[in-house]
Amino acid sequence: MPYNQTVTGTITIDVLFQLHLQHDYFVKEIYFLAPLPFNASGIVLDTEPRKIGSTGPIDFHCPEANHTCMQVFRVEVDTSLVQQDCMGPLRARADSALREGVVANLSRGTGYTYVPELSVPVRFSNGKPACPARDEPDYEPDLPVIAAGFNDFPWSYSRMTILRDKIPMRPIRGKWRLRQLQSFDQRQYNRITPVVAPVTRSFVTLNPRFHLLPNVIIGSVQLDKPNMIWENLEIDTTLLPNGRNILFFRSDSFIAPGTTFPDAIPWLQGVNHTFSGGKPHPGGTQSAVLAFAFFVDNPQPPRPPAPPSPEPSSGPGNSGGGNGMSM
Structure with missing residues (x-):
């Protein structure tokens, strides 16, 4: 991209x-x-x-x-x-x-x-x-990276974002602080009552290998909470290998069986959709995933000096020519 x-x-x-x-x-x-x-x-x-x-x-x-x-x-x-x-x-x-x-x-x-x-x-x-300037004098546009997961009832879709920070394009080292990781269901984010698909898990891990069957590797879990999040995350890159690493961020939203989604979109006045058509949802968990690579380049510790070579012995049975025997 x-x-x-x-x-x-x-x-x-x-x-x-x-x-x-x-x-x-x-x-x-x-x-x-x-x-x-x-x-x-x-x-x-x-x-x-x-x-x-x-x-x-x-x-x-x-x-x-x-x-x-x-x-x-x-x-x-x-x-x-x-x-x-x-x-x-x-x-x-x-x-x-x-x-x-x-x-x-x-x-x-x-x-x-x-x-x-x-x-x-x-x-x-x-x-x-040009895009029109917003009227608010202190307005700063938020253009985060966003991942979303939809199904047949997309006005309940799950989203997550890294809201205040950019994905690193250059190698990083030391402490890496990500500002305002956010996971949410679209209706909950827009304060719709009742909440129809609340976020039931927010999960961040590093370097997972979920498809390494049957020995799945979960990776280094950085965050695992049973609800929506809006918080910073600090990662100690000195604990990671130098080179390419993967950040994996997933948000789950549970939909109760029998839930019916309204077709009106309250935050877009006058706009209606008929995705659900009044049909009750059979229930389940929908997810969204954001995963990207980043590169680590921490200084490597100096190698310890090699131990000195033992001096050849001039004792009996050894002339120093290397004909000894070891057990």
């Missing part, structure tokens, strides 16, 4: 997509979305998701059960389709569906449409009108 970079015209992005033990599903499209335009009061003017790049229809799936499959897809993204020039989120999203012949069973989690999304800040520069 062109993280924190200026983008102009058409850019090429290679997307590595992985399916982990998901034989029943196939990925049907990977695409990029333009940021939503807003006015000087911060009100979104148009909620229509506008694609600015897509693979088109695809059929990517694992040919065998209980396998992890991966493939790289090249997407041409036309940033000139974005209506405003300024810092804004570039959003990558993928749609999945059940493969032909697979019987849906929502009580077991089979049958949902799963949609992961990753949003990173970029600066759009295509000679378009």
